[in-house]
Amino acid sequence: MERRKEGGGNGVRESIARGIREPMSSASELCRILTNANMTIYPTGSSEPLQPQSLQPSLTTVSLPATGDLLQLSDLSTCSSSILAQWYDQNPQYWSKQNVLEWISFYVEGNTFDAGTLSLSCCFMDGPTLCQLTRDQLLNMFGMSLGAQLYQSLVELKAKYDLNETCKLLDNFLHEFPDFPLLSTVEVNEVVKDTSYNDFSHVFKNFNFNNMKPLSDHGYESDSMHSSSSGGMLSFQNPSSPESRSSESDPEFSYPQIAKVHIKTERTERGERGEMMKRGRGRPPKHSQDPRHYQTSKKSKHAPRGTHLWEFIRDILIHPEQNQNQGLMKWEDRHEGVFKFLKSEAVAQLWGQKKKNSSMTYEKLSRAMRYYYKREILDRVDGRRLVYKFGKNSTGWKVEETRLHGM
């Protein structure tokens, strides 16, 4: 969202009037054109029925021509951040054409864009259509500067929506299992086959938590057989885990002595060395060669885009009200973006649930985290176990950012 301030507005602005490419005198002229176009589409200034209720007030406030007054873009740029935050605080997926027009109008200010590549028709699309556009498409439609800003804005808005999903996941989790011991024991009797699910709340419904039975040793037992690198189950020996050992760990968290995860999948087999193997994502185990596993391993649908690991981690971190109950992670230095895993395996399980991958572990999650160093999404923090730091290519975690976006 910072990018909104860039641009300076010193370049030659060009018109997109009636789809004809002509030089334009000012940003306000463009706004007028957009606004008129808006009125053409929505003569009464009313919104499409699809539009979310919560969007209404801010739209009226910002720029709809309901009164016939043409709003100058300069007016837009002076709107209070709270109003902007409110209006941007919506899932672009649900935007109407009008909303999209509004959004584009806002970013027009201060931009020099290539009129040769922009036509009014570019602005007439609804949210779902907008969300499908790639960065290149936006750049082609709106030029390098404006297009880049629009893309960035869209990415951030999508990310924010994703945050809501993460919160929902954590929320559901806590509601269903208020006393859930660190995700220590999860039994899944049915493999998720229906891939039409693509949000967290549904992910949980695919897990058969109801069948969880206490084990004599604080765990849960399952009649289902299962896989992992050590004898059919993942074992989290909490007392020896770094988070419970570490002198700097929060002492308020108590862990069960032994926590086990029994997860039934269809892709289990025994490897040469006697350990249980399974085929899933990633490199196949050296000793597993059952081709059946390949055909049953396909995921149903596409994982929702924009739900990257670092965003998932970020979303847990910036939602302390959800996080504190489980104490999954904590900030070490909020301003510097330094954070720490308190319950590494629990976070890994949660991530695995999001990705419908029941065999996720911190080991594997951390490998993905290490790949972020090169891309500068994360910066290295040497010598501190389970501690990471957001890098310059990660967004949405800074205090100002989260406040502006109402996170």
Added chain:
DNA sequence: CATCAATTTCCTGCTT
């Protein structure tokens, strides 16, 4: 179908 990005999985070696 080919390619690519983003993981996922495995592994060896090193450090704490």
Added chain:
DNA sequence: AAAGCAGGAAATTGAT
């Protein structure tokens, strides 16, 4: 000794 960390290598998967 166990748990993490570092990365290389290879495979998977959804998207383009």
